[in-house]
Amino acid sequence: MTDHPKKKDLINAALSNSDHKGGRERYVLEHINGCELCAKKYNAIISMLQPSDNSNLHPSDQLESKILRSYRLLQNDKKSESLFSSDSINKFLKPVAYYAAAVIIIFSAIFYLSDKTDDDYAAFRLSYKSIAGISKINDSIPEKNLIEQNSTINVMPDSRAEIYHKNLFSIRLAGDTVFNVDDCKQNTNLNAYRLNFSLADGKLNASFLHGGPALNYTFNTPHAVIKSIGTEFSLQVVNEETRLILMNGKVKIQSNYSGEEITASKGKKYVVPESGKITETEHTGKKLFKKSRLQSKKRGSPVEIKKDRKINLKKHAAGKSQMERAIRKELRKEKKVLRKEMKKNRKEMKKIRKSSRKEF
Amino acid sequence: MLEENQLVETYRKISRELYIYIYRLTGSSETSEDLLHDCFVNLIKYSKNHKIETKNIRAFLYKTAHNLSVNYLKRRANIEFSPIETSGNFSTKDNVTSEIEHQELNDKITQLLSGLDSVSRSIFIMRKEHGMSIQEIAENTGKSERTVSRHLRKVINHLENGLKKSGFINSSILFVSLI
Numbered sequence: 001m002t003d004h005p006k007k008k009d010l011i012n013a014a015l016s017n018s019d020h021k022g023g024r025e026r027y028v029l030e031h032i033n034g035c036e037l038c039a040k041k042y043n044a045i046i047s048m049l050q051p052s053d054n055s056n057l058h059p060s061d062q063l064e065s066k067i068l069r070s071y072r073l074l075q076n077d078k079k080s081e082s083l084f085s086s087d088s089i090n091k092f093l094k095p096v097a098y099y100a101a102a103v104i105i106i107f108s109a110i111f112y113l114s115d116k117t118d119d120d121y122a123a124f125r126l127s128y129k130s131i132a133g134i135s136k137i138n139d140s141i142p143e144k145n146l147i148e149q150n151s152t153i154n155v156m157p158d159s160r161a162e163i164y165h166k167n168l169f170s171i172r173l174a175g176d177t178v179f180n181v182d183d184c185k186q187n188t189n190l191n192a193y194r195l196n197f198s199l200a201d202g203k204l205n206a207s208f209l210h211g212g213p214a215l216n217y218t219f220n221t222p223h224a225v226i227k228s229i230g231t232e233f234s235l236q237v238v239n240e241e242t243r244l245i246l247m248n249g250k251v252k253i254q255s256n257y258s259g260e261e262i263t264a265s266k267g268k269k270y271v272v273p274e275s276g277k278i279t280e281t282e283h284t285g286k287k288l289f290k291k292s293r294l295q296s297k298k299r300g301s302p303v304e305i306k307k308d309r310k311i312n313l314k315k316h317a318a319g320k321s322q323m324e325r326a327i328r329k330e331l332r333k334e335k336k337v338l339r340k341e342m343k344k345n346r347k348e349m350k351k352i353r354k355s356s357r358k359e360f
Numbered sequence: 361m362l363e364e365n366q367l368v369e370t371y372r373k374i375s376r377e378l379y380i381y382i383y384r385l386t387g388s389s390e391t392s393e394d395l396l397h398d399c400f401v402n403l404i405k406y407s408k409n410h411k412i413e414t415k416n417i418r419a420f421l422y423k424t425a426h427n428l429s430v431n432y433l434k435r436r437a438n439i440e441f442s443p444i445e446t447s448g449n450f451s452t453k454d455n456v457t458s459e460i461e462h463q464e465l466n467d468k469i470t471q472l473l474s475g476l477d478s479v480s481r482s483i484f485i486m487r488k489e490h491g492m493s494i495q496e497i498a499e500n501t502g503k504s505e506r507t508v509s510r511h512l513r514k515v516i517n518h519l520e521n522g523l524k525k526s527g528f529i530n531s532s533i534l535f536v537s538l539i
Contacts, residue, residue: 011513015487015494048519051489052384052466059379063393064371067400071367074404 004038005031014045121185121194123149126165133159133175153179155202168193169208169215177202182220192216203236208249224272225254233264242272245283253278362407370417371400377490378425384485385429385478387470395432399424422500426482433478465523472522476515483508484515 005013005028013028032039125146128137136154137147147153147163155161155177163181164170173179183196195217208215208228219226219235223242226235232248244253244264251264255272262278264270269283362370375396383392402424406412412420473481483501486492494512498505 007517008513011516012509014516015509015512044520045516048469048516049488051491054380054489057376057380057383059375059393059396063375063397064368066397067371068364068368070397070401071362071364071404074401074408075361 004035007041010038010042011045014042014049120189121187124165124184124186126163126181126184128153129162129164131160131162131172133157135159135161135173147181149181149184151181153177153181155179165193167209168213169195169206169217171197171207172205174203174205177204179204190214196220199235199237201237203234203238205234207232221272223256223274224278225256227252227254240274244270244272246270362404362412366414367400367404370403370421374418374421378421380489381422381485382425382429384489385482386432387474391432395425395428398428402428419499422486423502426501430478430482433481468523468526469519472519473515475522476518480511480515483511487512 009024009028013025016025028038028042032042125148128142128145128147134141134156136142136156137151139152139154153161153163153173155173155175157176159175161173162170163173163179165184171179178200179202180198180200181196182198183194185194186192187194192214193216195215197217198220200222206219208217217228221235221237221242223237223240224244226233226244228249228251232246233251234245234247236243244251246264246266246268248266252261253264253270253272254261255278257275258277260278262270262280265280267283269281271279271281273279378399379392379396382395383389386392386395399421403412403417403421406420473484476484479501483497483503486497486500492500494505494508497503497508501508503511
């Protein structure tokens with residue numbers, strides 16, 4: 001047979017053991033005996049498989065003792081483990097483990113379900129917005145614009161922040177305010193909300209929607225508890241007293257010290273001191289903030305607002321381009337002048353060349 | 361658990377062979393000793409919870425050595441060519457020139473091997489240094505015979521191409537000094 005074997009066959013023949021050569025390998029070897037070219041290829045492969053000289057390679061003498069040391073260490077570990085890993089102890093521990101796991105599962109189920117079945121109110125997250133400066137939620141700068149219940153908002157000095165939920169309510173926090181969201185739950189079946197807040201220090205301005213879903217909210221301060229449904233008021237804790245200005249709706253104020261409870265009237269200012277009675281005066285001052293989120297909606301529809309913005313932008317752009325036009329005009333004039341000069345220079349150069357040629 | 365005398369006997373029989381295999385794969389004597397130590401420690405730990413027969417210890421150690429070496433090579437960011445500290449001589453003659461040629465060729469083969477994946481290198485070294493059959497290699501690495509022969513063919517083709525490019529062999533004249 002004159003056909004040379006394929007490279008793959010040569011490799012297989014070189015790899016197979018001398019005693020266990022199959023039919024194909026024998027054919028290859030027979031061919032090699034008669035073909036010098038294939039023999040050279042075969043020998044090249046064989047030489048690649050020749051072992052290196054490893055006579056100088058030995059592991060160090062210390063390795064054996066190192067391994068024996070490890071062996072003895074592991075042997076000692078085994079002895080100490082065996083006291084606690086006997087079959088009888090395993091038999092006892094297994095049912096205890098199963099029982100403990102079952103108890104944990106049952107209690108966690110009860111805990112989870114109780115939260116859900118508590119009048120079918122479920123926790124939800126409020127929206128947060130930093131209007132100016134820096135505010136922190138739970139001592140860290142928030143990455144997302146959502147607040148969960150049991151959160152503390154710290155508004156830094158010269159800063160403002162807002163907490164709101166859709167168009168239902170808005171709470172604006174002034175600088176240097178510490179405000180807690182203790183509880184915020186929603187009952188989707190009844191379309192009702194249950195909210196509990198605490199103002200530890202600072203000022204806020206709150207607005208709650210009238211005529212919408214039932215908003216049952218409570219504001220706690222160190223000195224008073226304010227409860228209401230659908231109201232707008234201003235609340236402040238300062239100089240060891242709580243001050244309330246009622247702008248709209250009805251509010252009940254209860255002093256933590258005297259237990260006195262009164263229904264606040266619109267347009268009045270109330271002060272709850274640390275000790276003493278709740279005092280009522282006429283409110284003549286301004287609100288904390290000019291516009292609340294709910295009020296700003298009266299400005300116009302979103303489409304109108306967009307139109308206004310477009311007009312403003314055009315005006316701004318027009319002003320800019322006038323300057324640019326003036327600059328461009330001047331540049332054009334200068335270019336014209338330069339071009340005229342260049343033309344003159346070229347004419348002169350032509351004349352000079354002509355005259356120089358004539359001379360030659 | 362393995363007995364101490366059994367461990368010592370196994371160590372004295374197999375340690376050098378394993379050491380050469382790991383050394384040819386990793387290229388470092390310190391690393392080879394560490395990995396060899398880890399192989400025996402793994403054997404001891406395994407024997408604590410499982411019964412292991414004497415005839416299976418060799419295959420177990422080779423498998424462990426293969427896995428540890430491959431993992432070590434994978435952990436290294438670059439599989440660079442690092443010259444082996446005591447390169448094995450390929451020479452079969454006393455001629456100094458041919459010794460140098462053999463040295464160069466051997467270094468070239470090592471360099472070419474370093475460009476391959478660790479599993480192929482491991483399989484090739486088992487064949488080259490210890491002359492293991494495909495069946496033995498398959499047992500030691502936990503792969504099928506077909507996979508092992510595929511790896512070996514791949515390595516040989518790779519070496520051949522590399523050696524041709526670098527002028528060690530061409531189609532007609534092969535490294536005659538080695539035949």
